[in-house]
Amino acid sequence: MAIENIPENFIKDQEKHPDLFVYDFKMTSDVVKSKVKLGMNMFSFLQVGKKQVHFAGTSVAVNKDQSLLLKKGNWLWTELLDTEAIYYCKLLFFSEEKLIGFLSKYTNSVKPHQDGMPCFVIENDDYLAAFISSLSSDTFIDQHFSEALLGLKFEEIMLYLLNKYGSNFEYYLHSLISKEVSPFKNTIESHVHSNLKLEEIAFLCNMSLSTFKRHFTNEYQEPPGKWLQDKRLQKAKELLQAGELKASDIYLDVGYNNLSNFSIAFKNKFGISPTDISN
Template sequence: MTEPKTNPSRIAYSCYYARNRDGEQFIPEHVLSYQVTGRLTLNSADKTYVFNEGELRFIKRNQLVKFLKEPLEDGVFKTISVYLDQETLKSFSLEYGYHASTTGNAEEEGIIRLEHQPLCKSLIDSLMPYVQGDHLINDDLQRLKQRETIMVLLQTQPKLKDILFDFREPGKIDLEEFMNRNFHFNVQLKRFAYLTGRSLATFKRDFEHIFHTSPSRWLLHRRLQEAHFLIREKGKAPSDVYLETGFEDLSHFSFAFKKMYGVAPSKLLS
């Protein structure tokens, strides 16, 4: 495995030689990403996306995503991504006068599969000589490539304007619905609080009012319930289920599972 060779907040090149499950990730900034080789599977709260070699995607900021990176046929998994941070987009907005419409894009999916466009492919190709081998992109060139990326997206994907230049923070949303859809993401409580439009203190207070228990206790119980269902009813292996339901390691999952159900998770498959 090789780590990204440039500042991950701007441009990143990833290369893996083995199947890699990085668990879940909070996406803080918009990102344009191209699948050079291999297969990437992304799971949002309620949908799975699979991207193969040559496919392009746009991922919106402020969402939770699980991902699986797979080299195919003894090959290599490679992606190249351009991250579009809020500071850069705000500067671009002021300079060129782009603004999101007042109606917003609430119905747009968080992960958008982009149609093949020669301009997008040309942009990605122009980055490859810099990120492969031992080359690094200096900060000034990274900034230029970010601005080029914005211009290319506006030219080829006009609908993204209302996403790129929407600088609002998450608003207060239905906490019960959100948690029931996202409990399997293993992130800190402050992330859940932020994504539901609350301070951490308000999140905890609202949570206990709705669920009549603490967030940590509810999350553990809900994740174990889901794990029990997946093992017993779906026949899934505990080694797959513990990651899927938001546990950090198999030993902690097995201990908590046996404490709650009185039997090791592996015994449910017997």
Template sequence: MDFHIKYITPDIKLSTYDDKLFKTETVFEFHMLVWFISGETKIIQADQSYLFKTGDIFLIPRNHLATIINYPKDGLPHKAVVMHLTKERLKDFYSNIEVKKENIRKEVKIHRFEKHPLLESCLASLIPYFDMKDTFPETIASLKITEAISILREIDKNIDSVLADFDEPGKIDLIDFMEKNYMFNMSLEKFGYLTGRSLSTFNRDFRKIFQTTPQRWLTQKRLELAYYHLIEKNKKPSDVFMEVGFEDLSHFSFAFKKQYGFAPSLVR
């Protein structure tokens, strides 16, 4: 694995990856504005998948689960400029802007922005700074992030519904959330946080509702989804195990054979 990250500030980075693929399952604590220089990324959420290629610009909202798979492409590494839009910085930005409460909607989708010269030039202007030996001034970094937020608001009139939402996850329906998000290989602490519960409350509520432990239920649901992909979609085990929440192919194959009595490679 050859994965490099260069930071010019804690909130602006250049990531480079030139191995076969890099996969992570995560929930971000802040919004991520991403511009692809090269490579491809597949992002899988509960109800939708996205494929991003060279030149694409998109925003991943905070506090939403996603599986992210990065690929090199056409002999070039996976390379992207990433800007963190933290809650603190956004609160400061919106402190003098009135946003009506009814315009704040809970957005779960990833926002893709059509090619726009202002947004492209803003992000492209960061590239030379990654080669600087001196410390990048925080004042300039703040100006760059403010510029990016201002451009987003100019080209997407609905973006305030995402950027100006500062609420933390509240207690939500556990059945609905888990049925939509079980394929994400998150810690139980994260599942608890996203459903508005402490770990102990999450475990207690889960056992009461599902009559089993979270670990057993998650494994069962992921194997059922894998079986569906193998038999109905004619996919290969190597293409399935990551999408359904398993860390590696050998662990997936062992659990699948234990559940169904035969290896996943025999389904086809």
């Protein structure tokens, strides 16, 4: 899976490094899963389709009723069609310098930098719908007042969200300018029970696969493949023992591509098949 450098891949003139940038993203593929190096903080205003994002310590899924504000860094995201034949979202990127300028202008005091959630989920409403409809990449390209107009749009959405979410949003904005990186172990353990592959978790840790494996073994005294498999199979056993789910319901969620491989691994570890538990 190739790494997407965003927004750089969307900017036609690579000599320019805008502080604010709007991009209309459309696709017609059923599902696209991407590794993304996000170079700027970004609003994602989903219009049609569904989106799921993974960062170092979290995973969030949204549809067109919600928008996301994403912290710059390494992300895995999945974009998929819903009932329509197209996926469409509007993206608004902003630099750290632009954010600092906004915070110094509109907030009374500098809050201590905190490392909070890397994304903020926004519930769409009528005001946001009107704002989103006013955003178009064509509006803000090569027009005499386009840069000034986009600056006003940026302040508009930020001020509205400060009114809507209050101090929670203000603290989140301040956390975006923190330079701390999520700890290695926090990244690993937040994805223990996901179905992400080793290579994908390595990417979230900003490491090559070989470096990740070496670092993991030093940290946990066990190879990552075996460690994760044991943790995920233990979780699968707990789910089956609860009695509400069958093996066919959970094998994908614990990292297996087919039911047969899951059943073999489960029996090798616990000495019984998953169906023996769930029956």
